[in-house]
Amino acid sequence: MRKLLALFILFFLLSGNITRAQKGDSLVIRKIFTEAITDTAAYHNLRYLCTQIGGRLCGSPQAEKAVLWSKATLVAMGLDSVWLQEVRVRHWERGKTEELAVSQGTSPAIRLHACALGGSVGTGKAGLKAKVVEVKDFDELKTIGRKNIEGKIVFFNHPPDPVHYNTFEAYGALSRYRVFGADNAAYYGAIGVIVRSATLSHDDFPHTGIMHYADTVPKIPAMAVSANDADKLDRLLKSKSGSDVLMKLSCIENPEAVSYNVIGEIRGAVSPEKIIAFGGHLDSWDTGQGAHDDGAGVVQSMEVLRIFRALNMKPACTIRAVLFMDEEMSQRGAKKYGEYARAQEEAFKNSRVAVDSMAGEVKPQLAGSHHVAAIEADRGGFTPSGFSIDASDGQISKIQGWKDLLLPYGLYSLVKGGSGVDIRELKSLGTALLALVPDSQRYFDCHHSANDMFGNVNMRELQLGSFAMAAMVYLIDINGL
Amino acid sequence: MRKLLALFILFFLLSGNITRAQKGDSLVIRKIFTEAITDTAAYHNLRYLCTQIGGRLCGSPQAEKAVLWSKATLVAMGLDSVWLQEVRVRHWERGKTEELAVSQGTSPAIRLHACALGGSVGTGKAGLKAKVVEVKDFDELKTIGRKNIEGKIVFFNHPPDPVHYNTFEAYGALSRYRVFGADNAAYYGAIGVIVRSATLSHDDFPHTGIMHYADTVPKIPAMAVSANDADKLDRLLKSKSGSDVLMKLSCIENPEAVSYNVIGEIRGAVSPEKIIAFGGHLDSWDTGQGAHDDGAGVVQSMEVLRIFRALNMKPACTIRAVLFMDEEMSQRGAKKYGEYARAQEEAFKNSRVAVDSMAGEVKPQLAGSHHVAAIEADRGGFTPSGFSIDASDGQISKIQGWKDLLLPYGLYSLVKGGSGVDIRELKSLGTALLALVPDSQRYFDCHHSANDMFGNVNMRELQLGSFAMAAMVYLIDINGL
Numbered sequence: 001m002r003k004l005l006a007l008f009i010l011f012f013l014l015s016g017n018i019t020r021a022q023k024g025d026s027l028v029i030r031k032i033f034t035e036a037i038t039d040t041a042a043y044h045n046l047r048y049l050c051t052q053i054g055g056r057l058c059g060s061p062q063a064e065k066a067v068l069w070s071k072a073t074l075v076a077m078g079l080d081s082v083w084l085q086e087v088r089v090r091h092w093e094r095g096k097t098e099e100l101a102v103s104q105g106t107s108p109a110i111r112l113h114a115c116a117l118g119g120s121v122g123t124g125k126a127g128l129k130a131k132v133v134e135v136k137d138f139d140e141l142k143t144i145g146r147k148n149i150e151g152k153i154v155f156f157n158h159p160p161d162p163v164h165y166n167t168f169e170a171y172g173a174l175s176r177y178r179v180f181g182a183d184n185a186a187y188y189g190a191i192g193v194i195v196r197s198a199t200l201s202h203d204d205f206p207h208t209g210i211m212h213y214a215d216t217v218p219k220i221p222a223m224a225v226s227a228n229d230a231d232k233l234d235r236l237l238k239s240k241s242g243s244d245v246l247m248k249l250s251c252i253e254n255p256e257a258v259s260y261n262v263i264g265e266i267r268g269a270v271s272p273e274k275i276i277a278f279g280g281h282l283d284s285w286d287t288g289q290g291a292h293d294d295g296a297g298v299v300q301s302m303e304v305l306r307i308f309r310a311l312n313m314k315p316a317c318t319i320r321a322v323l324f325m326d327e328e329m330s331q332r333g334a335k336k337y338g339e340y341a342r343a344q345e346e347a348f349k350n351s352r353v354a355v356d357s358m359a360g361e362v363k364p365q366l367a368g369s370h371h372v373a374a375i376e377a378d379r380g381g382f383t384p385s386g387f388s389i390d391a392s393d394g395q396i397s398k399i400q401g402w403k404d405l406l407l408p409y410g411l412y413s414l415v416k417g418g419s420g421v422d423i424r425e426l427k428s429l430g431t432a433l434l435a436l437v438p439d440s441q442r443y444f445d446c447h448h449s450a451n452d453m454f455g456n457v458n459m460r461e462l463q464l465g466s467f468a469m470a471a472m473v474y475l476i477d478i479n480g481l
Numbered sequence: 482m483r484k485l486l487a488l489f490i491l492f493f494l495l496s497g498n499i500t501r502a503q504k505g506d507s508l509v510i511r512k513i514f515t516e517a518i519t520d521t522a523a524y525h526n527l528r529y530l531c532t533q534i535g536g537r538l539c540g541s542p543q544a545e546k547a548v549l550w551s552k553a554t555l556v557a558m559g560l561d562s563v564w565l566q567e568v569r570v571r572h573w574e575r576g577k578t579e580e581l582a583v584s585q586g587t588s589p590a591i592r593l594h595a596c597a598l599g600g601s602v603g604t605g606k607a608g609l610k611a612k613v614v615e616v617k618d619f620d621e622l623k624t625i626g627r628k629n630i631e632g633k634i635v636f637f638n639h640p641p642d643p644v645h646y647n648t649f650e651a652y653g654a655l656s657r658y659r660v661f662g663a664d665n666a667a668y669y670g671a672i673g674v675i676v677r678s679a680t681l682s683h684d685d686f687p688h689t690g691i692m693h694y695a696d697t698v699p700k701i702p703a704m705a706v707s708a709n710d711a712d713k714l715d716r717l718l719k720s721k722s723g724s725d726v727l728m729k730l731s732c733i734e735n736p737e738a739v740s741y742n743v744i745g746e747i748r749g750a751v752s753p754e755k756i757i758a759f760g761g762h763l764d765s766w767d768t769g770q771g772a773h774d775d776g777a778g779v780v781q782s783m784e785v786l787r788i789f790r791a792l793n794m795k796p797a798c799t800i801r802a803v804l805f806m807d808e809e810m811s812q813r814g815a816k817k818y819g820e821y822a823r824a825q826e827e828a829f830k831n832s833r834v835a836v837d838s839m840a841g842e843v844k845p846q847l848a849g850s851h852h853v854a855a856i857e858a859d860r861g862g863f864t865p866s867g868f869s870i871d872a873s874d875g876q877i878s879k880i881q882g883w884k885d886l887l888l889p890y891g892l893y894s895l896v897k898g899g900s901g902v903d904i905r906e907l908k909s910l911g912t913a914l915l916a917l918v919p920d921s922q923r924y925f926d927c928h929h930s931a932n933d934m935f936g937n938v939n940m941r942e943l944q945l946g947s948f949a950m951a952a953m954v955y956l957i958d959i960n961g962l
Contacts, residue, residue: 162941410646
């Protein structure tokens with residue numbers, strides 16, 4: 001009975017300590033919130049990135065400008081270290097000609113809102129003129145078969161399924177036609193492919209995005225048509241037989257270019273070898289300004305460092321913003337950073353073994369570094385609801401233990417789930433991976449289209465995302481993982 | 482010990498039942514979600530209300546059109562009952578002239594983005610030309626005093642405080658200058674008043690809204706200036722002495738007009754005398770289209786009834802949409818509905834006493850009605866996060882018990898708090914009052930301005946609000962309160 005009593009007392013003492021620690025944390029988090037929601041630096045950075053640099057496809061002059069600008073902006077913050085990490089990237093260009101038109105008999109051709117998919121080959125100057133076969137999915141393509149497809153253009157008209165709260169689930173089902181539509185159509189002898197835009201909205205914006213070519217089938221030109229014009233094309237194809245479609249694309253695949261990840265950090269005051277990384281991607285599609293995808297993630301990551309500096313917070317671990325190059329095409333930046341992190345991890349392990357085996361009390365600094373956690377911000381600059389966490393159950397539980405600190409700021413959701421493609425290379429290092437999760441309802445209205453503009457980002461929503469990341473970085477730094 | 486065991490068993494049995502009941506509820510709620518997020522009726526209704534009718538100040542021809550259109554739309558749904566409730570309303574008009582300009586010496590006058598506050602008197606054709614006294618708040622006004630204010634125009638330039646997660650808190654602090662600025666300035670002898678727009682955004686839209694005149698001081702003309710131009714006016718006033726401001730307003734106060742609350746309901750299959758009401762307000766400011774404020778709440782309330790009909794759900798209680806007239810000016814519609822509900826409640830109580838005292842088993846139908854709950858939707862058509870609940874602790878606990886059913890749809894917040902001005906009259910009847918709470922970050926970018934347009938409403942966000950209300954109505958109906 002006495003033991004039980006002692007245990008009870010211990011429990012209450014411990015829970016008292018937790019409460020006191022959390023009270024201290026809640027004050028710091030309030031300060032971080034105040035700084036994030038008051039200062040307009042991130043919003044003005046986004047304005048510059050979007051309106052003065054604009055869409056920044058990897059390998060393009062705009063991507064180069066974005067590298068120089070973000071490096072200079074990080075340097076101006078007075079960080080402990082800012083550096084570039086060289087990455088070789090594809091340098092695909094859309095070209096000037098993008099035309100998709102339907103003609104029926106002698107009527108004038110009807111021009112549709114369409115654009116090249118990222119990585120598509122061109123059509124040659126004359127373009128492709130052919131009959132169109134409309135299908136809903138890969139099963140229907142298979143059923144129709146080569147005899148009905150050969151020499152024609154395939155139109156994947158897969159409608160969005162609105163019945164998911166999280167719009168990324170609907171997007172997943174749609175984007176497969178964009179990515180693998182050309183391969184699948186070419187396999188049955190198609191000469192071109194048109195894909196309904198991967199969006200839940202009903203408008204005139206065509207949405208681009210990466211597509212894949214297999215080595216085993218011919219590379220055929222591929223375009224996205226807007227949701228409204230996918231419906232129109234469907235009606236035209238059904239209303240009369242004998243519709244011809246003209247596709248014209250002047251895409252160019254240039255030689256690979258040299259580009260960079262941009263990295264800035266505040267060195268840890270206690271354990272500089274432990275890294276808490278966070279980032280978004282610098283490159284974007286060229287159809288819009290890359291505001292939500294992923295200008296938002298870039299400026300929010302920079303803002304985390306600015307907030308720590310502004311509040312004179314000295315993190316125990318090194319906190320590091322990584323602005324990845326080439327998320328949209330081939331994730332070369334992510335791979336490069338992954339290689340670097342693995343080499344650092346290896347050096348860290350060896351150094352730790354060596355240092356631990358040394359006699360005496362004064363041990364030298366550990367070499368290399370270990371990534372404790374990485375946070376990716378690449379789901380748009382909308383009001384955040386929390387984080388999706390790809391980590392051990394113990395780490396997830398620990399993060400969930402901070403929920404009362406985050407709930408006053410609308411961050412209610414701390415759940416197990418995927419993170420993002422730019423940080424997944426760190427998974428094998430035992431790094432806890434997190435994704436900032438904003439409200440997803442409007443993301444695919446903008447995503448990869450001319451609608452992804454600075455004017456569609458709300459300052460407060462953007463600031464709340466910076467806050468959420470900075471608060472999470474603080475909590476991981478102070479509590480460990 | 483046996484008693485304890487029996488209690489334990491009972492507890493587990495009961496909790497088992499709750500789980501089974503909740504599983505059934507979760508399936509129904511999934512159906513409600515699917516219907517709400519798939520059907521586009523609410524969005525198209527909002528399109529009509531905003532683009533074909535437009536801004537609809539109470540007493541205006543547009544408000545009249547909105548009454549007729551919403552009634553016809555409810556009738557077309559095949560409800561059990563649709564009726565109008567007559568309300569006498571103010572009929573104020575902005576007039577054609579709205580001018581605010583600053584002149585310094587012989588330089589050309591600088592025109593500012595400004596509009597009349599709702600209910601303001603006009604200036605007469607010549608307008609008012611006077612020096613301006615800028616103050617931050619009522620304290621500063623008092624300090625400056627009559628000798629510096631008499632014969633001048635007072636400019637309340639109270640900046641928004643961004644440091645609240647919920648933007649309604651910042652709005653509360655700002656709107657007092659709009660509502661009581663004229664009274665306070667006139668008390669010290671001012672001849673006109675200019676108020677910085679009650680918004681957190683930095684743009685050129687002036688935001689109108691109701692203002693108050695006391696009987697004890699002269700009625701002076703009152704305008705709102707956009708946030709950007711409030712900053713500009715501040716700079717102009719500080720940069721040189723001798724700035725004159727010209728205010729011109731041609732507002733008209735017409736005789737009171739007859740208008741209506743519009744009510745539609747599905748009669749309860751079990752307890753028709755028990756009412757679950759929900760609504761928004763039909764009137765809006767005239768500067769924009771009244772899309773978020775409160776076209777959204779109107780079409781969402783209508784949509785709750787459509788969803789019940791479409792799913793062939795027969796509620797036990799009567800479920801009723803109330804589209805209130807005149808929320809913006811004087812809440813005459815709310816008062817009228819409150820009177821009606823109180824009379825019904827009185828009849829219900831008397832009838833219940835009479836019926837309960839009768840002998841025999843077959844008792845006649847109860848007269849009158851009792852409002853179990855009322856939900857107000859008047860905070861914009863943005864992604865909802867839950868409900869604010871003004872009810873007894875027991876009722877709040879019961880509603881919070883449904884949180885696991887609502888969380889998959891982002892409805893994480895079921896907290897004690899205020900509801901809304903259109904339903905507060907029901908408070909004295911013991912009715913549980915709820916407000917639908919959407920994300921507040923963008924609301925005051927639109928609120929009461931020319932920016933409150935249909936194009937600024939996202940279809941899915943709107944649909945999620947309809948869903949949230951329909952799910953809450955279902956849960957209250959099936960579980961009681």
